[in-house]
Amino acid sequence: MIIDKDFRVSEIDKRIYGSFIEHLGRAVYDGIYQPGNPLSDESGFRRDVTELVKELDVPIIRYPGGNFVSSFVWEDSVGPVAQRPKRLELAWESLEENKVGVNEFAGWAKKAGSEVMMAVNLGTRGIADACNLLEYCNHPGGTKYSDMRISHGVKEPHNIKVWCLGNEMDGPWQLGHKTMDEYGRLAEETAKAMKIVDPTIELVSCGSSNRDMPTFPRWEATTLEYTYDYVDYVSLHQYYDNVAGDTEDFLAKSDDMDDFIRSVIATCDYVKAKKRGKKDINLSFDEWNVWYHSKEAEMDLRKNQKWSVAPPMLEDIYNFEDALLVGLMLITLMKHADRVKMACLAQLVNVIAPIMTDQNGGPAWKQTIFYPYLHASKYGRGTVLKPVVKTPVHDTAMHDNVTDMESVVVWNEEKEEITIFAVNRNLKDDLELTTDLRGFEGYKLIEHIVLESSDMNLTNSAGGQLVAPKTCSQSEMDDGIMTSLLHAASWNVIRLGAR
Incomplete structure (x- = not known):
C-alpha cells in the first residue's frame, strides 16, 4: 500500500456513522427507556445505554421508523403521557402505548449527543401531516402546532434538520405502498411544502429497499425525476445474511454493497444530466447491517404474541464473522465518502443492534459488531485518502476476484493522525x-488494534465479552515504511500520528 496526502477522495461527513431506532421490539421500551429500573434516570431512560451510545459517538439517529412510520400518527405521541392513546401497530403487529414520543425521543437524543433524522408518514398519511409535524418540531412559536409544542412543555424548537420522505415505499410489505410515479408525485409535493415551512431542512427521498428489488434502479430514476429539485439525498437499504453457512462468500458481500452504491450514484447522475441539473444528489445509506439470526423467532412472535407490548423481536445475537462483515461494510461506506454523506447502522439497541439489554432489566452489554462501529466512528473522522493497493485475490461461491485485504485510509489533518482500517478476509x-x-514525514506508529478469533461463531453476552479488541505488536515502522502482520480473518485498526 502506498499512501499520499494529495490523493484525496473526500472529507467524511460524520453522519456516515449514524444509527437508527424504531418503535419495534425492545428498541425503545426496555431498550433506551425503562422507567423503574435503578439504571434509569428521572425521565425513565437507561443511563448505561445512553453512555454506550455516547461511547460510540453516534452523530445522528433515524426515528421513528422504518416500517413503523407508515402508520405513525405523530399527534398520539405528544402531550400528557396519561392521555395518549394506545394503538395497534400494524407494521410489527404489536401494541404501541405511546409512552415515548417525539419530544421524549428528541430529549434523549440530545442527552446521547445525537441529532435526530425524522421520518414522515407517506404511507397512510400525507402532505399536511408532514408539514404539521415539521411545524411542531421546528417553528419557534405563534402558530397552531408550534404553540402546541410549547403547551406540552417544550419551549425551544427541536430544529431537526434531516427529514426522510417516508420509508421503503417501493416495498409491497409497506403500509400505503406506492408505485414509482405515485411516490414520486407525493414526495415532490411534500418536499415542496416542507421546504416552505422550513427552507433550512435537508430531505431524503426513498430509494429502493434493497438492490434485489425488481424495480431497482428504475425506482430511483423515476422518482428522482419528480423530486430532484427539492431533495438532497436518496436512501439505500441493505441487509446481508449467511444462511448458506459459507463464511468466505459471506465476507465478500461488502462487494455487493459497493456495486449497489455505484449503481445508485450512476442513476442519480443520469437524472442530473437528463434534467440539466447543477447539483449532485448524495446518498443516505440509512439502513444497513447483518440480519438473519432472529427471523424464525420473529415469525413465531408475530403468530403467538400478536398485539403485545415490546415483544423481543429481531434480537440477533451477532458472532465474530458478523463483526468482520460490519467492518467491511464500514470500509465500503468510507470509500464512497464523496457521495455517501449519511448512513445508519440499523438498529442501535436490542433490535439487530450493537447494544443489548437483558430482558430481566439487567445491565447493557456490547455485541461483537459494537467494536468495528466504535473504531470507525472514533478514528474515521477526517479525509478519506485513495491508496494504491496491491493485494492477492480469491474467488468464492458467488463472487470473483475478491480482494484478500480490503482497506481504507483516513487522514485527520487537524489532529495529524492517520488511521488504516483493514480486513484480511482470507480465512x-x-x-x-x-x-x-x-x-507523511515524521509520522510514527501509535497503536495496532486487532479484532480476531479462530471461531467464526463466537458471540458476546451479558456474562462475558469473548470477542473484544486488543492492542497488538504486529506493526513496526522503519524510515517511512511500515510492516504489519494481518492475521487471517481479522479486523485491523492501525493508527499513526505526527505528535
Missing part, C-alpha cells in the same frame, strides 16, 4: 502488509 493465510508512508 486461512496471514498477510504481510507493507505500507509506504514516506509522504
Whole structure:
C-alpha cells in the first residue's frame, strides 16, 4: 500500500456513522427507556445505554421508523403521557402505548449527543401531516402546532434538520405502498411544502429497499425525476445474511454493497444530466447491517404474541464473522465518502443492534459488531485518502476476484493522525502488509488494534465479552515504511500520528 496526502477522495461527513431506532421490539421500551429500573434516570431512560451510545459517538439517529412510520400518527405521541392513546401497530403487529414520543425521543437524543433524522408518514398519511409535524418540531412559536409544542412543555424548537420522505415505499410489505410515479408525485409535493415551512431542512427521498428489488434502479430514476429539485439525498437499504453457512462468500458481500452504491450514484447522475441539473444528489445509506439470526423467532412472535407490548423481536445475537462483515461494510461506506454523506447502522439497541439489554432489566452489554462501529466512528473522522493497493485475490461461491485485504485510509489533518482500517478476509493465510508512508514525514506508529478469533461463531453476552479488541505488536515502522502482520480473518485498526 502506498499512501499520499494529495490523493484525496473526500472529507467524511460524520453522519456516515449514524444509527437508527424504531418503535419495534425492545428498541425503545426496555431498550433506551425503562422507567423503574435503578439504571434509569428521572425521565425513565437507561443511563448505561445512553453512555454506550455516547461511547460510540453516534452523530445522528433515524426515528421513528422504518416500517413503523407508515402508520405513525405523530399527534398520539405528544402531550400528557396519561392521555395518549394506545394503538395497534400494524407494521410489527404489536401494541404501541405511546409512552415515548417525539419530544421524549428528541430529549434523549440530545442527552446521547445525537441529532435526530425524522421520518414522515407517506404511507397512510400525507402532505399536511408532514408539514404539521415539521411545524411542531421546528417553528419557534405563534402558530397552531408550534404553540402546541410549547403547551406540552417544550419551549425551544427541536430544529431537526434531516427529514426522510417516508420509508421503503417501493416495498409491497409497506403500509400505503406506492408505485414509482405515485411516490414520486407525493414526495415532490411534500418536499415542496416542507421546504416552505422550513427552507433550512435537508430531505431524503426513498430509494429502493434493497438492490434485489425488481424495480431497482428504475425506482430511483423515476422518482428522482419528480423530486430532484427539492431533495438532497436518496436512501439505500441493505441487509446481508449467511444462511448458506459459507463464511468466505459471506465476507465478500461488502462487494455487493459497493456495486449497489455505484449503481445508485450512476442513476442519480443520469437524472442530473437528463434534467440539466447543477447539483449532485448524495446518498443516505440509512439502513444497513447483518440480519438473519432472529427471523424464525420473529415469525413465531408475530403468530403467538400478536398485539403485545415490546415483544423481543429481531434480537440477533451477532458472532465474530458478523463483526468482520460490519467492518467491511464500514470500509465500503468510507470509500464512497464523496457521495455517501449519511448512513445508519440499523438498529442501535436490542433490535439487530450493537447494544443489548437483558430482558430481566439487567445491565447493557456490547455485541461483537459494537467494536468495528466504535473504531470507525472514533478514528474515521477526517479525509478519506485513495491508496494504491496491491493485494492477492480469491474467488468464492458467488463472487470473483475478491480482494484478500480490503482497506481504507483516513487522514485527520487537524489532529495529524492517520488511521488504516483493514480486513484480511482470507480465512486461512496471514498477510504481510507493507505500507509506504514516506509522504507523511515524521509520522510514527501509535497503536495496532486487532479484532480476531479462530471461531467464526463466537458471540458476546451479558456474562462475558469473548470477542473484544486488543492492542497488538504486529506493526513496526522503519524510515517511512511500515510492516504489519494481518492475521487471517481479522479486523485491523492501525493508527499513526505526527505528535
